[in-house]
Amino acid sequence: MPHNPDVKELYEQIATISPNLKAGILAEALPHIRRFQGKTIVIKYGGNAMTDKYLQECFARDVVLLKLVGMQPIVVHGGGPQIDNALTRLGKKGEFIQGMRVTDKDTMGIVEAVLGGQVQGEIVGLINHAGGAAVGLSGRDGHLIQVKKMFLQDIKDASIQHDIGQVGEVTKINPAAVTALINGGFIPVISPIGSDEQNQSYNINADVVAGELARTLNAEKLVMLTNIKGVLDKDGTLLTHLNTGTIDALVADGTLSGGMLPKISSALDAAKSGVNSVHIIDGRVPHCLLLEILTDAGVGTMISN
Numbered sequence: 001m002p003h004n005p006d007v008k009e010l011y012e013q014i015a016t017i018s019p020n021l022k023a024g025i026l027a028e029a030l031p032h033i034r035r036f037q038g039k040t041i042v043i044k045y046g047g048n049a050m051t052d053k054y055l056q057e058c059f060a061r062d063v064v065l066l067k068l069v070g071m072q073p074i075v076v077h078g079g080g081p082q083i084d085n086a087l088t089r090l091g092k093k094g095e096f097i098q099g100m101r102v103t104d105k106d107t108m109g110i111v112e113a114v115l116g117g118q119v120q121g122e123i124v125g126l127i128n129h130a131g132g133a134a135v136g137l138s139g140r141d142g143h144l145i146q147v148k149k150m151f152l153q154d155i156k157d158a159s160i161q162h163d164i165g166q167v168g169e170v171t172k173i174n175p176a177a178v179t180a181l182i183n184g185g186f187i188p189v190i191s192p193i194g195s196d197e198q199n200q201s202y203n204i205n206a207d208v209v210a211g212e213l214a215r216t217l218n219a220e221k222l223v224m225l226t227n228i229k230g231v232l233d234k235d236g237t238l239l240t241h242l243n244t245g246t247i248d249a250l251v252a253d254g255t256l257s258g259g260m261l262p263k264i265s266s267a268l269d270a271a272k273s274g275v276n277s278v279h280i281i282d283g284r285v286p287h288c289l290l291l292e293i294l295t296d297a298g299v300g301t302m303i304s305n
Contacts, residue, residue, distance in 0.1 A: 029294040036293065037070035039220035040182075044210035044263075045123065046078030047227040049283030056126055059225075062289035063187060064132035071293075072182050075127075075134075075189045076213060078206040079119040086110050098155055099261045103165040103203040111203045112138075115191040123189050134187040140201065142177030145170060145194035145209060147202045155251075155261070168194045168202030170209065173216040211266030215273040222270045223292060224263055225283030230301035231256070231264070242303045267303045278303040 017025075043063070049055045066073045080101070084094045087110060095102040103111060120136040127134035139145030147168030154160035181188045192209040194202050207224060214222040231239045234255050239246075247264055250256045256264055267278040281288050281300030291299045 028296060029290075032294045033069045036220055038072070040072045040074065040214075040217050041066060041221045041223065041293065042074050042076065042210050042214040042217070042219045043289065044076050044078070044207055044222070044224040045283075046080065046206060047225055047283045049225050049288070050077070050079070050119070050123075051081060052284075055284065055286060056122075057130070058286045059283075059289065060123075060126040060130040060132070062287055063127055064130045065290065066293065067132055067187055073187055074178060074182070074213065074217075074219075075123065075187065076192060076206055076210040077115070077119060077123055077189065078192070079115045082119055083111055083114050086114050097152060097162050097164055099257075099263075100150075100152055100164055100167060100205060101203060103167050105166065108166040108201060108203060112193055112201060116193060120189055120191045127187055127189070132187050133185060134189050135181050136189045136191070137177060137181075138191045139194040139204065139209065143174045143195075144177055144190070145192070145204065145212075146172040146174065147194035147196055147204060149196065149202070166200070166202050168196070168204045170194065170204060170212045173212050175213070175216055178213070178217070205262045205266075207263040207266045211270040211278075214270045214275045214278075219270075219275050220277070221293065222267065222275050222278045223289065224267065224278075224280045225288065226263070226280055227282075227284060229282045230280050230299070231260070239301055242301060247303070264303070271304050 045059065049059050063073050063075065087094055087107065090110070092107065116138045124134040124136045137144060148171050150164065150167045150169035151161040152164050154162060178188045190209065190213070192204040192206040194204050196202065210222060210224065229238045231242060233239055247256070247268055251261070263280065267280060271278045279292055279300050279302050281292050285291065285299060288299055291297070
């Protein structure tokens with residue numbers, strides 16, 4: 001039984017639903033299944049959904065179900081808390097500038113070990129245990145993610161550029177390995193690590209990787225799991241729909257800052273580049289993927305061009 005009180009209560013409520021109501025819920029999902037059958041769904045997996053055992057199981061089951069009903073889910077994962085824990089054990093402290101992790105050489109070694117080893121292995125295992133067939137990839141595999149060193153422009157002063165170490169700016173996505181896995185019936189699980197022309201490894205923001213991959217593959221949906229209900233205004237009210245103009249205004253007045261900036265930027269770029277819908281949803285809600293993709297209501301914030 002889940003240990004989180006809110007999740008436990010929801011779990012108990014689900015157990016009391018009548019068979020007729022469950023059948024009605026499945027019937028509601030049918031038009032969504034038809035609409036998205038064969039379509040690519042890129043999922044950025046991070047936040048609480050990665051650290052709570054019950055939410056991990058819900059996520060894995062959701063991904064497997066999407067695959068079984070004919071969609072093509074691709075998982076791009078983060079791992080910020082796990083990286084921070086590893087750094088703490090080694091006496092280092094994580095540093096961020098405008099939501100991007102500063103990555104020196106020692107930190108890069110930890111990032112590769114945690115993302116490409118520990119975290120990816122756990123996600124692949126969860127999906128396989130739930131009945132799927134997941135395969136892990138690093139962005140270095142098959143030249144999947146090619147990058148150049150990023151210099152981060154200051155959000156307040158465009159004349160200032162921050163050197164944040166071995167952090168990469170995506171220059172090219174080569175999706176051949178991902179496509180081959182999908183065609184073979186597998187679910188790709190991708191770690192956001194890339195390499196440059198000198199074979200140097202780089203850490204990449206997972207939101208950015210998810211957005212670039214969705215754009216390259218002309219995905220039907222890009223879904224980003226986060227630790228909040230979606231994008232909130234200064235009063236904490238959920239903004240269910242955003243576009244270019246409203247996002248610019250929210251950045252300018254400081255409503256959007258920190259770790260939300262790369263997420264919003266990646267979502268908007270994907271929407272501008274042909275991804276039909278981009279959603280930032282609450283990963284703390286059990287089965288949030290199914291709620292977003294297979295129900296009429298949906299959850300979180302949708303971003304469009």
